[in-house]
Amino acid sequence: MNTENTPINTNVKHNRAGRILLAVLLILILLFTAAGIFLFGINKWQVQVTLKGDETVRLEYQEPFEDPGAEAVFTGTLFDLPAFDDLISRWWDVLDTRPEVKATGNVDTNELGSYMVSYEASAYGRTGTAHRVVIVEDTTPPEITLKTKEDYYTLPGHPYEEEGFEAVDLCDGDLTESVESREEDGVVYYTVKDRSGNEATAERKIFYDDRTAPVIDLKGGDVSFYVGESWKDSYSAEDDAEGDVTDKVKVEGSVDSSKAGTYTLTYTVEDNFGNKSEVKRKVTVKGIPVNDESKAGSGKVIYLTFDDGPGKYTEDLLATLKKYNVRATFFVTHGFPAYEDVIGKEAKAGHTVAVHTYTHDYATVYASTDAYWNDFNKMNDIIEKQTGKRTTLFRFPGGSSNTISANYSSGIMSKLVKQAEEKGYSYYDWNVSSGDAGGTTSPSGVYSNCVAGVSGRDASVILCHDIKSYTVEAMDDFIEWALKEGYTFLPLTAYSPKAHHGVNN
Numbered sequence: 001m002n003t004e005n006t007p008i009n010t011n012v013k014h015n016r017a018g019r020i021l022l023a024v025l026l027i028l029i030l031l032f033t034a035a036g037i038f039l040f041g042i043n044k045w046q047v048q049v050t051l052k053g054d055e056t057v058r059l060e061y062q063e064p065f066e067d068p069g070a071e072a073v074f075t076g077t078l079f080d081l082p083a084f085d086d087l088i089s090r091w092w093d094v095l096d097t098r099p100e101v102k103a104t105g106n107v108d109t110n111e112l113g114s115y116m117v118s119y120e121a122s123a124y125g126r127t128g129t130a131h132r133v134v135i136v137e138d139t140t141p142p143e144i145t146l147k148t149k150e151d152y153y154t155l156p157g158h159p160y161e162e163e164g165f166e167a168v169d170l171c172d173g174d175l176t177e178s179v180e181s182r183e184e185d186g187v188v189y190y191t192v193k194d195r196s197g198n199e200a201t202a203e204r205k206i207f208y209d210d211r212t213a214p215v216i217d218l219k220g221g222d223v224s225f226y227v228g229e230s231w232k233d234s235y236s237a238e239d240d241a242e243g244d245v246t247d248k249v250k251v252e253g254s255v256d257s258s259k260a261g262t263y264t265l266t267y268t269v270e271d272n273f274g275n276k277s278e279v280k281r282k283v284t285v286k287g288i289p290v291n292d293e294s295k296a297g298s299g300k301v302i303y304l305t306f307d308d309g310p311g312k313y314t315e316d317l318l319a320t321l322k323k324y325n326v327r328a329t330f331f332v333t334h335g336f337p338a339y340e341d342v343i344g345k346e347a348k349a350g351h352t353v354a355v356h357t358y359t360h361d362y363a364t365v366y367a368s369t370d371a372y373w374n375d376f377n378k379m380n381d382i383i384e385k386q387t388g389k390r391t392t393l394f395r396f397p398g399g400s401s402n403t404i405s406a407n408y409s410s411g412i413m414s415k416l417v418k419q420a421e422e423k424g425y426s427y428y429d430w431n432v433s434s435g436d437a438g439g440t441t442s443p444s445g446v447y448s449n450c451v452a453g454v455s456g457r458d459a460s461v462i463l464c465h466d467i468k469s470y471t472v473e474a475m476d477d478f479i480e481w482a483l484k485e486g487y488t489f490l491p492l493t494a495y496s497p498k499a500h501h502g503v504n505n
């Protein structure tokens with residue numbers, strides 16, 4: 001029975017050992033699986049990528065980008081036990097724990113902006129990454145270059161005229177067009193900004209200089225007039241930098257208008273920069289020409305003046321004046337257009353032709369100052385046509401003291417007198433009347449009024465009208481008488497006595 005049982009027992013023993021072996025194998029498999037989970041799963045074995053240098057790199061425009069790179073390590077822990085990890089890491093040393101890092105991403109330093117560079121490394125089925133931001137920026141301001149011209153200067157008190165400039169930015173290129181400039185207290189300030197807002201400034205100190213002397217303008221140039229006449233010096237001076245410098249003009253020399261002779265006046269002026277100019281004027285004071293030389297310079301002068309013509313009798317008058325070689329003055333109008341050409345004959349004979357207005361109509365000429373000068377200029381146009389030149393001499397219709405003008409425009413005479421002076425015009429009244437405008441209608445009446453009027457006067461300005469036959473008739477006798485008495489007849493000039501009455505309106 002025992003023998004029978006033995007094999008049976010042996011079989012039982014075999015089966016038990018197999019089961020134990022199987023169980024051990026199962027346990028080992030479980031252990032390795034757990035270790036595997038610890039190694040690669042739960043305990044985070046990984047590839048760590050670490051940047052070299054900063055996470056954010058700032059680069060100036062066009063500054064080359066030198067990537068500092070990154071490094072990678074395959075790392076992890078086991079059971080979180082340092083001693084054990086130390087052991088494990090020694091084991092790892094023999095393996096590849098420093099995988100190669102690959103960088104991707106493009107940095108264009110010719111373009112402003114932010115760029116991303118990515119770093120990646122892999123080992124044992126694990127991958128790690130890291131990123132770096134590269135900012136390409138422009139912090140450099142543009143550069144302004146000021147151009148200068150040789151020997152350049154600005155007139156004091158004048159704005160600076162630009163010599164030129166350039167502005168260049170590394171990033172934006174030519175910014176010359178964007179430069180703004182302003183001038184203040186002798187300095188020009190320039191500013192320009194690039195598109196990144198970097199501002200450049202420059203300054204230019206203006207060099208002021210004045211190398212041109214003032215110009216003196218002598219009104220009338222060289223002048224000549226008769227003894228006893230008056231002359232008022234008039235000049236102005238203009239400097240390129242300072243403008244009107246008339247006040248700075250110094251006049252040397254003087255004129256004695258009571259003594260015939262040639263006088264020289266010297267005008268000098270100097271600007272603030274020491275530029276001087278000098279001009280001279282010759283002033284000739286002429287002796288009064290008289291038929292009787294022994295009476296030269298006696299000062300007894302008659303200025304015959306004839307208004308309202310030319311007319312029907314004017315040519316007869318010219319003949320009488322010619323007969324005695326006497327010169328007179330005609331204040332002409334457009335009253336008798338048929339005789340207009342006589343104006344030319346008057347001038348040709350050496351008489352003075354002056355304006356007495358075109359219409360001689362009070363309501364027209366004294367309506368306004370503009371109306372007056374319009375009418376005046378119309379007559380001057382005719383004078384210019386007949387004589388070849390315009391005149392600055394005139395007589396107001398009714399004289400400067402007339403009050404009839406107040407009927408048309410209050411205060412007009414005061415305004416006209418002032419405007420005439422501003423224009424450099426001279427107006428004449430009279431201090432002797434022939435009476436031919438009212439009281440007298442005969443040659444003998446005119447004659448006696450004239451004789452009485454000039455007697456005892458050094459300078460007589462006689463009011464006559466060449467449109468009156470009796471006045472023209474009276475002249476032969478009157479001139480003959482006056483010449484015998486030693487009077488000299490002269491035509492009016494700008495320097496002659498004006499015989500002003502005084503303004504009443």
Ligand code: ZN
Nearest residue numbers: 307308397398
């Ligand atoms: Zn008149």
